[in-house]
Amino acid sequence: MRDVAVIGVGLTKFGERWNLGLKELMAEAGLAALEDASISSHDVEMLYGGTMASGRFIGQEHTAALMADQLGFGNIPAVRIENACASGGSALRQGYIAVASGIHDVVVVGGVEKMTDVTSGEASTALGGAGDQEWELFQGITFPGLYALMARRHMFEYGTTEEQMASVSVKNHENACRNEFAQFRKRVSIDDVMGSKMVSDPLKLLDCSPISDGAAAVVLAPLEKAKKYNDTPIKIVASAQASDTLRLADRESLTELKATKIAGQNAYRQAGVTADDIDVVEVHDCFTIAELLAMEDLGFYGKGKAGKAVQEGETALNGRISVNTSGGLKGCGHPVGATGVKQAAEIVWQLRGDAKDRQVNGAEIGMTHNVGGSGATAVVHIYKRAD
Ligand code: COA
Numbered sequence: 001m002r003d004v005a006v007i008g009v010g011l012t013k014f015g016e017r018w019n020l021g022l023k024e025l026m027a028e029a030g031l032a033a034l035e036d037a038s039i040s041s042h043d044v045e046m047l048y049g050g051t052m053a054s055g056r057f058i059g060q061e062h063t064a065a066l067m068a069d070q071l072g073f074g075n076i077p078a079v080r081i082e083n084a085c086a087s088g089g090s091a092l093r094q095g096y097i098a099v100a101s102g103i104h105d106v107v108v109v110g111g112v113e114k115m116t117d118v119t120s121g122e123a124s125t126a127l128g129g130a131g132d133q134e135w136e137l138f139q140g141i142t143f144p145g146l147y148a149l150m151a152r153r154h155m156f157e158y159g160t161t162e163e164q165m166a167s168v169s170v171k172n173h174e175n176a177c178r179n180e181f182a183q184f185r186k187r188v189s190i191d192d193v194m195g196s197k198m199v200s201d202p203l204k205l206l207d208c209s210p211i212s213d214g215a216a217a218v219v220l221a222p223l224e225k226a227k228k229y230n231d232t233p234i235k236i237v238a239s240a241q242a243s244d245t246l247r248l249a250d251r252e253s254l255t256e257l258k259a260t261k262i263a264g265q266n267a268y269r270q271a272g273v274t275a276d277d278i279d280v281v282e283v284h285d286c287f288t289i290a291e292l293l294a295m296e297d298l299g300f301y302g303k304g305k306a307g308k309a310v311q312e313g314e315t316a317l318n319g320r321i322s323v324n325t326s327g328g329l330k331g332c333g334h335p336v337g338a339t340g341v342k343q344a345a346e347i348v349w350q351l352r353g354d355a356k357d358r359q360v361n362g363a364e365i366g367m368t369h370n371v372g373g374s375g376a377t378a379v380v381h382i383y384k385r386a387d
Contacts, residue, residue: 003223004099005233005386008037009345014214014333015183022060022114023070025215029338030071030110033217037229041072044219045104048094049080050087050111051337056126058114067110084130085286087111088216088340089241089370089379096239096381099220111341112215123211127336130373132247144208144287146248146374148200151289153254155202158304160292162202166193167311168288169206169330175317176327178358181342183212183333207288212333216341218348223386232352238270238382246376257375260297264369267380268299271365275299278321278382279363280350282343284371285328294369295323298380322360325350340370340379351385 010032012025020028026049034041049064060066064078083090088111095109115123128137131146154160170190176182188206196205219229226233242262245251251258268274275298283298285291295306300321309315315323326332326346329339347366349355370379 001100002102004096004220004236005223005226006218006236006344006348007221007226007230007233008033008039008219009348010036010217011181011342011345012215013181014212014335016116017213018116020213022054022058022063022112023066025114025213026067026110026112027070029215029217030067030108033108033219037219039106039219039229043106044073044076044108046076046098046107047073047078048091048107048109049078050091050340051080052082052084052087052113053126053129053336054114056129058117063112067112083377084372085284085336086340086370086372086377086379087337088342089368089381090340090377092218092340092344092381093239093241093379095220096236099222105221105225107220108217109220109341110215110217111338113335113337114213115211115335116213120211135247135249142200143374144200144203147287147289148203149248150254150293151202154289154292157255160304160307162194163190164307164311165207165288165292166190168285168291169193171310171316172285172324172328172331175325175358176331178356179327179332182327182331183210184327184331203287203289209286209329209334212335214333214335214338216338216345218341218344226386233386234348234351235384235386236381237384238267238380240266240270241377241379244376246373248374255293255303257293257297257371257378259375259378260294260369260371263378263380264298267382271382273365273382277365278367279365280322280325280347280360281367281369282324282326282328282346283369285324285330286334286371288330290371291324291328298369317358318361325355325358325360340368343368343370344381347383351383
């Protein structure tokens with residue numbers, strides 16, 4: 001196995017990009033990543049593209065070949081990775097494997113979703129495909145509903161409060177204000193979150209990630225060749241993934257995501273680090289409760305302790321651990337196929353020292369955590385500066 005580095009990253013602004021189609025979004029992010037890596041489209045040997053539900057959102061399938069075509073990659077192999085909201089993180093892992101194995105040198109990993117051309121109801125139905133169609137969606141539950149069940153149980157078992165969940169949203173909106181790519185560059189208060197309309201009790205509008213358009217791309221290369229392209233390659237020191245039951249009702253516990261725990265433990269083992277060593281992490285906060293679950297399942301806090309820590313500012317920018325400096329899914333937006341790749345781009349900027357107003361001082365080790373559905377897939381990567 002070869003060491004793998006990220007040599008380039010690119011993003012589009014997330015949000016309602018009404019004037020851009022899927023192709024244009026992918027081109028904007030992909031070309032930015034190529035430019036960042038100082039390579040041309042002719043250097044690229046393979047493309048993995050994460051897209052969750054483009055067929056349902058805009059009627060377009062076969063998106064990997066489309067991305068390769070749009071980016072001028074010619075006749076290289078291109079494969080779409082669909083793993084619900086973890087499509088981007090799963091695509092990154094496939095790119096990592098392709099480079100680590102020695103099969104390809106320069107691999108582009110893209111992620112894209114165009115979600116805002118349908119109504120919220122249609123988007124909700126499409127996103128529902130990430131759960132068990134027969135036993136969950138057909139019975140009428142949506143994703144806010146599934147996470148609301150987890151939130152209620154967490155409140156019951158550990159005394160977690162709605163205000164603690166709201167403080168996740170306040171923090172992530174604050175971070176998003178510092179991110180030029182974010183969908184919501186506006187601050188919200190605890191009162192704003194608590195007073196926002198109820199979506200699925202106890203989750204309110206401002207506890208939810210939004211419906212978004214957007215794309216992200218990263219360029220991978222073997223570490224030994226990375227310096228040829230980029231002075232500050234960022235090494236991927238762990239790539240781990242785990243699965244769980246698709247149905248929430250089949251889980252032993254509603255207050256942990258076992259796939260996150262397993263992927264996290266494997267990632268720490270591969271990297272030879274512990275949670276205490278991580279300076280900055282992008283976790284999958286599709287709902288505010290999901291950030292608390294992630295912080296606990298990844299070992300940053302004991303069970304039931306993350307809510308208080310967020311409330312006390314421990315996870316704010318340059319707090320004890322900086323969590324979701326991009327604004328997370330809540331503030332930056334959640335174009336589902338793009339999210340896992342965007343998380344990698346944010347950590348690369350942080351470790352290069354290029355994160356501008358949201359820079360974590362002295363960040364050396366970073367992590368990304370991308371979840372599919374209500375936790376049936378979890379992908380965790382750990383990154384280090386390569387110098
Ligand atoms: N956070 C903050 N503001 C939001 C928002 C969110 N999540 N979603 C919508 N808004 C804002 C819109 O910008 C709009 O503001 P405006 O009136 O100033 O333009 C307003 O709220 C109404 O937007 P609308 O699109 O009508 O909201 P909606 O009620 O149709 O949809 C949700 C809101 C929460 C239901 C929708 O965002 C949603 O389904 N989110 C979850 C997505 C999801 O499940 N992802 C997968 C996770 S596993």
